[in-house]
Amino acid sequence: MWIAIVALVVLLMVVVLLEMLRRRRRSGGIIAAPRRKH
Amino acid sequence: MAVLLLASKLVHLPVVSVDSGEDVAEIKDVIYSPEEGRLLGFTLNKRGFLKGRMSEVLPTELVHAVGEAAVMIDNDACLIDPSAASDDVAKPPANRNVLGNSVVTDGGVRLGVVTDLVLELGRSFAVTGYQVKAEDGSHRFVPLLSQLAVSGDVLMVPAATEEFIREELSGFELAVDKFRAQTGHGAGHPS
Numbered sequence A: 001m002w003i004a005i006v007a008l009v010v011l012l013m014v015v016v017l018l019e020m021l022r023r024r025r026r027s028g029g030i031i032a033a034p035r036r037k038h
Numbered sequence B: 001m002a003v004l005l006l007a008s009k010l011v012h013l014p015v016v017s018v019d020s021g022e023d024v025a026e027i028k029d030v031i032y033s034p035e036e037g038r039l040l041g042f043t044l045n046k047r048g049f050l051k052g053r054m055s056e057v058l059p060t061e062l063v064h065a066v067g068e069a070a071v072m073i074d075n076d077a078c079l080i081d082p083s084a085a086s087d088d089v090a091k092p093p094a095n096r097n098v099l100g101n102s103v104v105t106d107g108g109v110r111l112g113v114v115t116d117l118v119l120e121l122g123r124s125f126a127v128t129g130y131q132v133k134a135e136d137g138s139h140r141f142v143p144l145l146s147q148l149a150v151s152g153d154v155l156m157v158p159a160a161t162e163e164f165i166r167e168e169l170s171g172f173e174l175a176v177d178k179f180r181a182q183t184g185h186g187a188g189h190p191s
Helices: A001-026 B161-166 B170-182
Strands: A030-032 B003-005 B014-017 B023-032 B038-044 B053-059 B065-068 B071-073 B102-106 B110-121 B126-131 B139-143 B153-159
Touching: A030 B110, B003 B065, B023 B053, B038 B126, B102 B161, B110 B139, B126 B170, B139 B161, B161 B170
Parallel strands: A030 B023, B014 B071, B102 B153
Antiparallel strands: B003 B110, B014 B023, B023 B038, B038 B053, B065 B071, B102 B110, B110 B126, B126 B139
């Protein structure tokens, strides 16, 4: 019984972690290109 | 009349092919040249819940149109391999995200923190200025003419910029035109 609960919690944590990583990878920004040397 | 648009509205917009009518990607990063005052291109995400970053990029030259709901391209071939794109678009430096950067004049006045970039659709995606959040919490629009420097966390602008700051986007285009006329520069031709 306890093993099942712990396994479920760990699984949930992994899913949340993966979703956070996915959002981090997908999040966008506004990027300034480096200045060109003349 | 040109249409002003905040660049953050483009982030996460679908990229739709005119040929197939399908959304083939999603906008991730908006890349611009502060020197040239124009948009250069986009990095992309794959479409779908568990999908990540897409290796292909989209230079602005290959954009068919930009609307409120989607960025349109002619066909899938417009999403090109980074090796075929300019370095600025292919390898955008992650440490040059301007959101959250301080805007400081060369006279030493802090104008606020960048919250967005103002684009002008119709004139080859010109970048006309920044939306900044001032110390008092209000949002203002700062014209971009030539930027003296962009470091990791500070954008330096000429002191003359202060006079042309506007609180509404509606009067901003006129302020930018006046600013450029006064300093003798057209859009995209900084000193």
